Amino acid sequence: MQAVGSGQEDDGLAALFAAARSVRERAHAPYSRFRVGAALRDEVGAIHAGCNVENAAYPVGTCAEAGAIAAMIAAGGRRVTAILVCGDGAALVTPCGACRQRIREFAAPDTPIYAAGPEGVLRSFTLAELLPESFGPETLGE
Secondary structure (H helix, E strand, O other): OOOOOHHHHHHHHHHHHHHHHHOOOOOEEOOOOOOOEEEEEEEOOOOEEEEEEEOOOOOOEEEEHHHHHHHHHHHOOEEEEEEEEEEEEOOOOOOOHHHHHHHHHHEEEEEEEEEEEEOOOEEEHHHHHHOOOOHHHHHOOO
């Protein structure tokens, strides 16, 4: 896995990577055959993971990021402090547009988003880089 920083940051990134890679193996992707796992860290440091789940009404399925966010909410978490997406193959896999907006609901603009393949982290972004000038809860006065 590519090193991003040092010390505790590396340990945290390694834990996210391990969780995302593991759950990617359990993805239900019989139609696209493209498995994705996502793992995020919440505001208390807990890791929550999700994988893509397709169905026969393809492409009406669930993205890995949506599954991880749902797991976080179900466990009582409310803020995403980092997220890692692990897709099949060597190509860069970043969250789709809908998932970028889902992440935005629970994350700050400077939240790190890591794109990984099975062998390790390929690149990192902030949410603001992937979703500039975004619409969020504060836009509605929340």
